[in-house]
Amino acid sequence: MNRLMERYLRLDALPTLFCPGCGNGIVQQAFVTAVDKLGIRDDIACVSGIGCSSWVPCYLDLDVMHTTHGRALAFAQGLKLARPDKKIAVFTGDGDCLAIGGNHFLHACKRNIDLAVIMINNHIYGMTGGQKSPATPQGAATKTSPWGAYDEPIEGADLAICMGATYVARWTTAHPVQLEKSIEAAIKHKGFSFIEVIAQCPTQSGKSVYGDKDPAFIMKKLKENSVIYKEGDHVPAGKIKCGVLHHDNDKTEYIERMETQLRLYAESKAPKTSGEGEQAK
Amino acid sequence: MEPQQREPLPKSGRKTILQGNEACARAAVYAGCRFFAGYPITPSTEIIEVMSSEMVNAGGTFIQMEDEIASACAIVGARWGGKRSMTATSGPGFTLMQETIGFAAVTETPVVIVNVQRGGPSTGQPTMSSQQDIYQVRYGSHGDYEMIALAPSSVQEMYDFTIRAFELSEKFRTPVVLLADEIVGHMREKVIVYDGERQIRGGHRNYVVSPQDDFFTGSNSLVEGQFHDDMGRRIGHLADKSGSFLASLESKIQNHIDEISDVDTFFMEDADIAILAYGSVARPALQAVRSAKGIREEAGAKGRFVGNLRKVLPWKKPDVNPYSHLNVGMIKVNSVWPFPDKEIQRLAKNCKYVFVPEMNVGKYVREVDRCLKHSKVISLRKLGGDLHTPTEILAAIAKEVEQHE
Numbered sequence: 001m002n003r004l005m006e007r008y009l010r011l012d013a014l015p016t017l018f019c020p021g022c023g024n025g026i027v028q029q030a031f032v033t034a035v036d037k038l039g040i041r042d043d044i045a046c047v048s049g050i051g052c053s054s055w056v057p058c059y060l061d062l063d064v065m066h067t068t069h070g071r072a073l074a075f076a077q078g079l080k081l082a083r084p085d086k087k088i089a090v091f092t093g094d095g096d097c098l099a100i101g102g103n104h105f106l107h108a109c110k111r112n113i114d115l116a117v118i119m120i121n122n123h124i125y126g127m128t129g130g131q132k133s134p135a136t137p138q139g140a141a142t143k144t145s146p147w148g149a150y151d152e153p154i155e156g157a158d159l160a161i162c163m164g165a166t167y168v169a170r171w172t173t174a175h176p177v178q179l180e181k182s183i184e185a186a187i188k189h190k191g192f193s194f195i196e197v198i199a200q201c202p203t204q205s206g207k208s209v210y211g212d213k214d215p216a217f218i219m220k221k222l223k224e225n226s227v228i229y230k231e232g233d234h235v236p237a238g239k240i241k242c243g244v245l246h247h248d249n250d251k252t253e254y255i256e257r258m259e260t261q262l263r264l265y266a267e268s269k270a271p272k273t274s275g276e277g278e279q280a281k
Numbered sequence: 282m283e284p285q286q287r288e289p290l291p292k293s294g295r296k297t298i299l300q301g302n303e304a305c306a307r308a309a310v311y312a313g314c315r316f317f318a319g320y321p322i323t324p325s326t327e328i329i330e331v332m333s334s335e336m337v338n339a340g341g342t343f344i345q346m347e348d349e350i351a352s353a354c355a356i357v358g359a360r361w362g363g364k365r366s367m368t369a370t371s372g373p374g375f376t377l378m379q380e381t382i383g384f385a386a387v388t389e390t391p392v393v394i395v396n397v398q399r400g401g402p403s404t405g406q407p408t409m410s411s412q413q414d415i416y417q418v419r420y421g422s423h424g425d426y427e428m429i430a431l432a433p434s435s436v437q438e439m440y441d442f443t444i445r446a447f448e449l450s451e452k453f454r455t456p457v458v459l460l461a462d463e464i465v466g467h468m469r470e471k472v473i474v475y476d477g478e479r480q481i482r483g484g485h486r487n488y489v490v491s492p493q494d495d496f497f498t499g500s501n502s503l504v505e506g507q508f509h510d511d512m513g514r515r516i517g518h519l520a521d522k523s524g525s526f527l528a529s530l531e532s533k534i535q536n537h538i539d540e541i542s543d544v545d546t547f548f549m550e551d552a553d554i555a556i557l558a559y560g561s562v563a564r565p566a567l568q569a570v571r572s573a574k575g576i577r578e579e580a581g582a583k584g585r586f587v588g589n590l591r592k593v594l595p596w597k598k599p600d601v602n603p604y605s606h607l608n609v610g611m612i613k614v615n616s617v618w619p620f621p622d623k624e625i626q627r628l629a630k631n632c633k634y635v636f637v638p639e640m641n642v643g644k645y646v647r648e649v650d651r652c653l654k655h656s657k658v659i660s661l662r663k664l665g666g667d668l669h670t671p672t673e674i675l676a677a678i679a680k681e682v683e684q685h686e
């Protein structure tokens with residue numbers, strides 16, 4: 001085993017429940033590498049919801065909360081508000097974050113609360129056996145859309161930008177190095193960071209979404225199909241827009257805003273000095 | 282095992298007049314609550330309003346979340362961050378919180394949830410009272426778990442039971458519900474409050490099934506909704522281990538029921554008819570007992586349940602008391618869950634009749650009936666949101682007794 005992973009994994013919890021060829025391990029290693037580089041092992045906690053993606057932090061020897069379906073962001077915000085001095089990473093999936101957890105996602109983005117959210121998008125409900133998710137491409141045949149999905153998929157990263165998240169990136173599992181750098185940047189960023197990782201699910205979405213369940217084939221396809229976006233670029237339709245899609249360092253983070261507001265209120269209520277009092281007259 | 286000990290509340294406090302919901306919020310601050318997440322809902326809204334300023338004044342954190350689901354989740358998250366936390370809601374909001382209450386029970390998270398009951402189902406009667414959630418509070422989340430719930434009958438009890446709820450939740454590392462209702466939530470009464478902060482001791486290891494420490498204490502805790510062993514490792518797929526996990530979650534509460542049970546009695550010494558009441562219905566129930574005995578002064582009232590006992594009798598001349606033949610007393614259940622079987626059996630052992638007035642279709646009465654083999658247990662239900670009147674209770678008792686004798 002990789003020496004780094006050996007230091008970070010709960011070895012007695014292995015083997016993982018991921019299928020052979022799953023993309024989650026790539027994300028897990030990218031996260032561990034980022035945490036190790038930042039040297040914040042004791043100052044970071046992970047919160048996750050339900051689904052394959054949410055099992056990623058459960059094998060890590062960190063403070064981890066594996067919560068209920070869709071609610072990871074709500075738990076994480078409580079934890080962050082209780083410990084504003086610490087960093088919180090949230091692991092979620094396309095179904096967990098965009099379907100059942102959609103409302104929490106919108107509000108957390110708008111608050112711009114300091115969380116690093118990693119949404120692993122495998123375009124399917126993998127753990128329950130391959131049903132249509134909010135990110136399943138139109139026309140893809142799944143267990144609950146046997147004639148092809150009718151719904152237009154929800155783009156998590158676009159939604160995050162539109163709702164006010166201040167660091168938004170998208171990568172695929174075919175970009176492990178860039179992904180790791182993005183996770184590092186997201187943890188360092190003070191505000192709501194959202195990273196969408198397109199990951200292969202050979203078992204459940206391989207055939208329906210990519211036409212083949214060979215993980216190497218899917219990853220090759222992901223790499224070929226992605227375009228690394230720079231501001232102002234035009235991304236042709238059908239291509240995966242990868243890269244840092246939005247980075248805003250000017251918007252104030254939620255807890256800072258809360259503190260500023262309380263300070264301003266206290267100042268406005270403080271007894272005025274005589275000089276100011278005269279000016280007011 | 283630790284001997285039964287309940288730290289008494291301080292002898293000296295400040296007298297003031299508060300609304301029930303306000304009293305609950307102030308008690309939470311006194312009990313060391315430093316995180317409140319909530320969502321406004323009638324008739325519990327005053328709690329979130331008071332907490333929005335009180336949390337800031339006390340150096341804690343307040344957040345208004347997007348819904349009740351998120352509010353319940355946020356307090357669980359904050360508790361693992363080391364902050365004592367609470368949320369408050371009513372009817373539909375309490376239904377939404379059930380998922381997280383189950384999570385808190387399995388992960389052994391000490392949090393306090395206040396449910397100021399209103400009439401249901403659905404939107405029902407937002408501004409009227411009820412006791413319809415007595416089963417939801419016990420069985421609301423899916424699966425098997427134990428629940429501690431306290432039902433206050435006065436503003437003073439709103440205050441005292443909130444403190445008790447924090448103590449019990451920390452001691453047994455479990456969610457505790459303060460099961461109030463619109464009447465006690467909105468009434469104003471004299472109440473004794475305390476300043477400063479109460480010292481509450483944390484969970485005794487003997488009570489904890491899967492001890493995980495607060496986050497960022499170097500313990501690398503794994504807080505898991507799936508069944509887990511004492512190391513946090515998942516055992517949900519192992520039948521034998523899961524079975525014993527569930528059993529210990531149950532026994533951690535059931536084996537300490539004597540410590541949790543809180544039952545008051547009024548005039549029960551030689552009573553052969555008992556009225557068993559909880560929550561706001563205990564008020565007219567006690568008045569009924571006193572009226573039957575022709576008592577005008579505040580005799581029988583006990584500390585936190587003084588209430589605004591009426592000094593007049595329902596009938597004008599004491600010598601025409603039509604119920605003087607009823608030898609009636611009252612059992613007031615404060616810790617409604619876990620159901621105090623033994624305590625109630627002991628108190629009602631000489632009672633021929635036990636009447637259970639409730640503002641619902643008659644739910645708690647089933648538990649009482651199951652528990653009391655030798656008494657005739659009769660439901661006095663009242664629907665619609667109004668409290669029973671003392672004469673209603675007495676008339677129903679007299680009618681029933683007459684039929685059988």
